Amino acid sequence: MSSTLFVQAFVTLLVIFDPLAAIPVFLTLTRSQTPVVRRRTARTSVLVAAGIVSLFAVAGNRLLDALGISLQALQVAGGVLLALIALDLLKADCARDRANAASGAVAFVPLGTPLLAGPGAIAATMLYIEQAGDGPAVAAVALALAAALLVTWLTLRFSPLIERLLKDNGLNLMTRIMGLLAAAIAVQLIAGALQHWVTWGVS
Structure with a gap:
């Protein structure tokens, strides 16, 4: 089950x-940076994303309870x-459309958030933590988050090579494939919530 x-x-x-x-956003915003600084920016942006998503994974449910928002919502x-x-x-x-002028804090905004740690990543992590329940399942979700962030960091770290x-x-082909997968996951999320409401009612 955990696997x-x-x-x-x-x-x-x-x-x-x-x-x-x-990758295009990262390369655009770090165009004027040296290779050493660019690598540091990649590392910092992933660490920022990890911190934000982890914070909501730990405290997000308490926030939902305080606001009276259900997991299905x-x-x-x-x-x-x-x-x-x-x-x-x-x-x-879309990646090029989101690119904007570089600043000294691009690792935090817009790379760390909202490009990486956006609403979708936060919501998905909170949902998996909520559904996990016990210790081993929670550890599996945490490991999955760490693995996804590791792949993201490696991709940004070697983005010039990957682009070449x-x-x-x-890049456009891979982005479209990711888009198709994201659409399928979105439909599954909504369908699961609707099924719960039909079965148990809206709480």
Whole structure:
């Protein structure tokens, strides 16, 4: 059960982080940086994303309880946000559209958040933590988050090499595939919440 949850959480989070789509943004915002500083920016942006997502994973449920928001409402909201992300990814040019002027704090904004630690990643992590329940399952979700962040960091770390290997057409193709997967996950999230409401009613 924990291994299945790990795979599900890892694939979902990796699709949401979508490091390949982040490559053009990362390269644009770090164009004036030296290779050493660019590597530091990649590391810092992933650490910022890890901190934000982990914070909501630990304290997010308390916040939901305080606001009177159900898990299913969060599930639908996360599905809608993920569907919007999927539509952007399917356009294949969204990464360049999101690129803006570089600043000294690009590792924090917009790279760390909202590009990596956006609403979709936060909502998905909270949902998996809530569904996990016991210790081993929670550990599987935490490991999946760490693995997805590791892949994201490696992708940004070697983004110049990946861009040269895949070229624009390859990056666009991979981005569209990620968009299709994101759309499917979004539909599954919303369908699961609707099924719960039909069976048990809206709480």
